[in-house]
Amino acid sequence: MLIVRATRKLLARIGPADLDGEESTTLLGQWYATLLPWRPQTALLVNELTLLPVLMPLAPAATLLDRIGDHIATALATHQASNTVIDNERRQMNEHRVAGTVNRSVVGIMNEFSYLATVYRSDDTGQSLLDLSLRLATTPCSPLYRKNISPDRELAALLNSAA
Secondary structure, three states: OEEEEEOHHHHHHHOOOOOOOOOOOOOOOOEEEEEEOOOOOEEEEEEOOOOOEEEEEOOOHHHHHHHHHHHHHHHHHHOOOOHHHHHHHHHHOOOEEEEEOOOHHHHHHHHHHHHHHHHHHHHOOOOOHHHHHHHHHOOOOHHHOOOOOOHHHHHHHHHHHHO
């Protein structure tokens, strides 16, 4: 089961939280999500364990949770995750729940990624959301300084340890 921890801004668009003390069963654990008020509106997802960012279209907001698994799987494939890992993650993400945010550190990182994504997007308007996600994944993050410094390296280390 995938647990998505959404900001109030995003919860207002996708509906109320429906979590009853359940735990994420995916390898990557919980994902945090927020709304970016771009045209078209975009959702920013950040993984709690690796801080890996994934950008995806918000519309239609009612199906956002159903589409998250596909976008995360695409991001994992782009980061050279094995097909086995991707298939397992995708299968576990078929069931999902939404809740409010609880980890202020991840929310802070999400705010930084929101700012950087807006800057990067204004520099090169032709970039896809996947390209922006990949660029954000190379950003050094202070919670990862004692480990692997950036989300892309943290994901690679997690995938290597799971293999």
